[in-house]
Amino acid sequence: MDEDKFRNRLAGGIRFPEDMTSKKMVYAILIRSPRYQGILEEVDVPKLPENMLFMRAKDLPGKNLMPLPDCALPLLVEDEVLYPGQPLGLLTGADPEILNKIGSQIRCRIRKTPPFPPAAINDPRSTAIIKEIKKGDLDRGMNKAEQILKGEYKMIMPEVPSYPRNNIFCTKEGGRYILHLHTQWPSLVRKLCALAANISRKQVELHFNTAGRTWDSHIWQSAVPAALTVAAASILRQPVRLIEEENIAMSFVPRELNIHYTAGLDHQGRLTALMADLSIDAGAYGCFASEVLTRLCLSSAGFYQCRNIRIRGKAYQTNTPPWFPMAGWGLPQGFFGVEMLANHLAEESGTDPAIWRNLNIVEKGNLYPTSGQVRQRLPLPEMVDDICRKSDFTRKHAAGRQVRQNERELDLLPTGYSGIGMAVSFQGNEFLSRNRVLTASSVTTTLHKEGNLEIILNAVPATPSLLALWKKRISKRLSIPEEQISFILDKPDDQAFSGPSTLSRSSTILTRLIDQSCDLIQKKRFREALPITETGSFRRRTKTDWDEESLIGTPFGTPSFAAAVVDVQLETATMELRVPKIWLSLNCGIILDKSSARSFIEAEVRLALCQCLKKQAIKPSIFPELHIEFNENESKNQRIGGLEGLVLGAVPAAFAQAVSLASGLQINSLPLESGDLLRGVN
Amino acid sequence: MLIEFVLNDEPTSVEVPAYKRLADVLREGFNLTGLRSACGKGYCGLCTVVLNEELVYSCMIPVFQIRGKSVQTIEGYAETEGFNDVFEGFKEAGVHLCDYCAPTRTLTTGILLDRYVRPDARQIEEILSSVKCNCTPYETLKKGILLTSQIRQKRLKS
Ligand code: FES
Numbered sequence: 001m002d003e004d005k006f007r008n009r010l011a012g013g014i015r016f017p018e019d020m021t022s023k024k025m026v027y028a029i030l031i032r033s034p035r036y037q038g039i040l041e042e043v044d045v046p047k048l049p050e051n052m053l054f055m056r057a058k059d060l061p062g063k064n065l066m067p068l069p070d071c072a073l074p075l076l077v078e079d080e081v082l083y084p085g086q087p088l089g090l091l092t093g094a095d096p097e098i099l100n101k102i103g104s105q106i107r108c109r110i111r112k113t114p115p116f117p118p119a120a121i122n123d124p125r126s127t128a129i130i131k132e133i134k135k136g137d138l139d140r141g142m143n144k145a146e147q148i149l150k151g152e153y154k155m156i157m158p159e160v161p162s163y164p165r166n167n168i169f170c171t172k173e174g175g176r177y178i179l180h181l182h183t184q185w186p187s188l189v190r191k192l193c194a195l196a197a198n199i200s201r202k203q204v205e206l207h208f209n210t211a212g213r214t215w216d217s218h219i220w221q222s223a224v225p226a227a228l229t230v231a232a233a234s235i236l237r238q239p240v241r242l243i244e245e246e247n248i249a250m251s252f253v254p255r256e257l258n259i260h261y262t263a264g265l266d267h268q269g270r271l272t273a274l275m276a277d278l279s280i281d282a283g284a285y286g287c288f289a290s291e292v293l294t295r296l297c298l299s300s301a302g303f304y305q306c307r308n309i310r311i312r313g314k315a316y317q318t319n320t321p322p323w324f325p326m327a328g329w330g331l332p333q334g335f336f337g338v339e340m341l342a343n344h345l346a347e348e349s350g351t352d353p354a355i356w357r358n359l360n361i362v363e364k365g366n367l368y369p370t371s372g373q374v375r376q377r378l379p380l381p382e383m384v385d386d387i388c389r390k391s392d393f394t395r396k397h398a399a400g401r402q403v404r405q406n407e408r409e410l411d412l413l414p415t416g417y418s419g420i421g422m423a424v425s426f427q428g429n430e431f432l433s434r435n436r437v438l439t440a441s442s443v444t445t446t447l448h449k450e451g452n453l454e455i456i457l458n459a460v461p462a463t464p465s466l467l468a469l470w471k472k473r474i475s476k477r478l479s480i481p482e483e484q485i486s487f488i489l490d491k492p493d494d495q496a497f498s499g500p501s502t503l504s505r506s507s508t509i510l511t512r513l514i515d516q517s518c519d520l521i522q523k524k525r526f527r528e529a530l531p532i533t534e535t536g537s538f539r540r541r542t543k544t545d546w547d548e549e550s551l552i553g554t555p556f557g558t559p560s561f562a563a564a565v566v567d568v569q570l571e572t573a574t575m576e577l578r579v580p581k582i583w584l585s586l587n588c589g590i591i592l593d594k595s596s597a598r599s600f601i602e603a604e605v606r607l608a609l610c611q612c613l614k615k616q617a618i619k620p621s622i623f624p625e626l627h628i629e630f631n632e633n634e635s636k637n638q639r640i641g642g643l644e645g646l647v648l649g650a651v652p653a654a655f656a657q658a659v660s661l662a663s664g665l666q667i668n669s670l671p672l673e674s675g676d677l678l679r680g681v682n
Numbered sequence: 683m684l685i686e687f688v689l690n691d692e693p694t695s696v697e698v699p700a701y702k703r704l705a706d707v708l709r710e711g712f713n714l715t716g717l718r719s720a721c722g723k724g725y726c727g728l729c730t731v732v733l734n735e736e737l738v739y740s741c742m743i744p745v746f747q748i749r750g751k752s753v754q755t756i757e758g759y760a761e762t763e764g765f766n767d768v769f770e771g772f773k774e775a776g777v778h779l780c781d782y783c784a785p786t787r788t789l790t791t792g793i794l795l796d797r798y799v800r801p802d803a804r805q806i807e808e809i810l811s812s813v814k815c816n817c818t819p820y821e822t823l824k825k826g827i828l829l830t831s832q833i834r835q836k837r838l839k840s
């Protein structure tokens with residue numbers, strides 16, 4: 001970034017939608033339904049002053065639908081109100097105070113309908129999606145087992161506050177709707193705005209601000225208010241600024257993931273059978289449920305060698321706001337289950353958790369739980385050994401167990417206990433679904449006559465530092481000065497659609513596409529006349545590689561791996577928990593930039609600890625000492641690997657094991673607070 | 683209610699209801715948009731301003747409380763040498779902040795480093811916690827803070 005831009009950014013010179021005003025501008029607020037679970041009969045709106053308008057579903061010039069994978073979400077309620085706070089309409093007016101006052105007088109009448117059936121019942125009305133991974137013969141595997149063990153694990157997803165809020169400003173200039181907003185999925189916003197206002201996609205011009213990392217459902221949620229704002233601007237023919245309420249009705253609803261395991265072990269502690277049933281609340285419409293559930297099933301099967309597996313997952317609908325996808329789109333959360341189980345199995349078979357893992361991890365030639373063949377040796381055993389050495393895991397773990405076992409014989413109770421835990425995970429930087437809304441990605445690069453290079457991404461990189469990294473990389477590759485390289489994150493007249501920038505797709509897939517198009521340009525550069533344009537598009541894997549319906553095959557082409565060890569200190573009197581150290585060993589191919597990667601990892605550790613400790617943020621004073629080891633593979637064909645979700649997958653289970661050891665209680669669910677430990681319950 | 687105060691070194695006044703939040707008054711009445719009104723409940727720190735040399739959350743301050751006092755926002759701070767120190771420090775350390783929190787982070791870092799010229803570990807933690815964000819890594823930020831403090835010390839010496 002050049003100096004002036006950076007200075008301007010620090011000095012507060014960058015404008016956000018809420019900073020925008022224009023002469024004839026009107027304000028808009030979303031009117032949400034306080035009541036739910038019924039058919040909307042009437043919305044009672046008080047008599048509005050002349051300059052005010054209440055826009056309902058039927059007033060939209062275009063479609064009232066947001067086509068997301070697995071569902072079509074209405075922008076405004078048309079018939080059934082499924083959750084509290086569902087948008088009923090958009091109220092516009094010149095004065096925000098009057099707007100809020102009248103907004104609070106709007107009432108709605110609904111005719112009650114039955115709620116979604118409870119999660120425990122398999123009812124098509126509430127079950128959004130069911131997925132199953134099957135391999136071998138489960139009964140035979142169980143019969144062969146010497147020991148059958150069970151485990152039940154629960155994780156409540158944390159609330160991750162996200163800024164900026166959904167403020168949106170829209171104005172019309174020469175037939176185009178200019179939209180200022182915050183988004184990390186511009187393609188979706190453009191598509192939806194065009195649908196809702198019944199205009200062409202070319203007529204929507206987006207100006208968006210980059211913001212911090214988007215962890216979960218915020219990836220798509222700004223698209224709904226954006227579409228409504230454009231629709232209002234097209235009806236009113238005036239600039240509209242939508243103000244998002246402070247106490248947004250999407251306020252935190254605790255969501256649970258439950259996983260029940262039954263596992264069979266032979267006399268050596270090897271898995272003979274693995275059965276799991278998992279269920280998750282998918283919210284009111286179940287959007288993105290198949291991708292999330294597939295990933296959940298995949299990771300809850302782990303990567304342990306077992307011939308007989310049955311993993312069944314269910315995403316059920318409830319009368320709560322839609323919230324998928326969560327951070328990591330389900331993969332990290334499933335690892336919590338299987339790694340908790342792995343620690344439990346190791347314990348029960350009297351084996352050190354690291355040794356148990358290395359005994360059971362799939363080897364080259366084995367089949368993955370999804371029946372795809374393991375073509376290359378996984379780096380995990382070495383990573384586990386390495387992290388054990390560095391953290392002194394084996395000794396500390398054995399010592400922790402010893403202290404707990406001999407506790408009764410001690411005259412004096414120690415003032416504190418320590419515990420240590422381990423877990424592993426992987427990440428695949430691709431979507432498992434073949435839905436183009438998710439997977440589409442393309443990069444168009446043009447070398448202009450004056451020597452400037454322009455790259456159209458149609459996507460917002462997940463971290464702001466990535467643009468600077470790309471510039472450096474391209475500059476080196478093509479010997480073009482960085483000042484002559486520019487990125488266009490979104491082009492109004494471009495029909496290309498791109499999926500969301502999550503799962504490290506920007507650092508992996510986009511970097512690959514940028515490299516490819518630059519290489520092509522380099523080949524033609526001194527042979528053909530300028531300008532030269534090259535486009536690289538992401539090609540999805542074939543159905544023979546991965547069948548997303550039957551969940552058979554090799555789900556990820558180039559996975560990254562992580563092993564984590566977490567150290568925990570527990571104060572005996574107050575049961576206060578501290579996490580002094582975390583060791584991480586990561587194998588993710590080539591790393592674009594080590595320091596950015598470390599930053600990324602640090603941010604994920606913070607989120608993972610929020611998940612463990614029921615906190616909204618982890619203060620620097622309680623942030624652990626981090627020991628990160630990148631195991632870069634020097635081999636030639638290495639690709640840039642993904643990082644997103646690796647830490648989130650490994651840290652929670654390692655933390656829970658460490659707390660179990662330190663507290664002497666069997667910890668089966670997260671998050672945890674001192675109060676839970678004082679009560680001796682979890 | 684008429685409230686007279688000093689804003690970014692200039693005496694000024696505003697006629698607003700006494701209960702209005704300082705954040706809204708500064709943003710709407712004076713177009714000082716570097717401070718963000720994000721959580722609106724004293725959690726995120728993104729609306730921080732300097733009130734009589736103290737950092738305060740302007741979303742938590744009813745405007746009548748600033749009567750006769752002096753308020754500084756990032757727009758005013760950007761004109762000072764202190765701002766330059768932070769700019770140089772952050773630039774050198776490669777601190778990548780998002781547009782949204784960058785101004786407040788700059789203000790809080792600069793002001794707290796006035797107080798802690800040679801910050802120790804605890805003081806660095808305080809500076810880090812002044813803005814709540816789960817996306818900027820502490821490591822690079824710490825580097826940025828330390829570099830800023832060195833640049834400032836050098837400037838003050840010369
Ligand atoms: S907006 Fe004031 S603390 Fe968050």
Ligand code: FES
Nearest residue numbers: 212780783815817
């Ligand atoms: S909120 Fe700005 S970097 Fe996190």
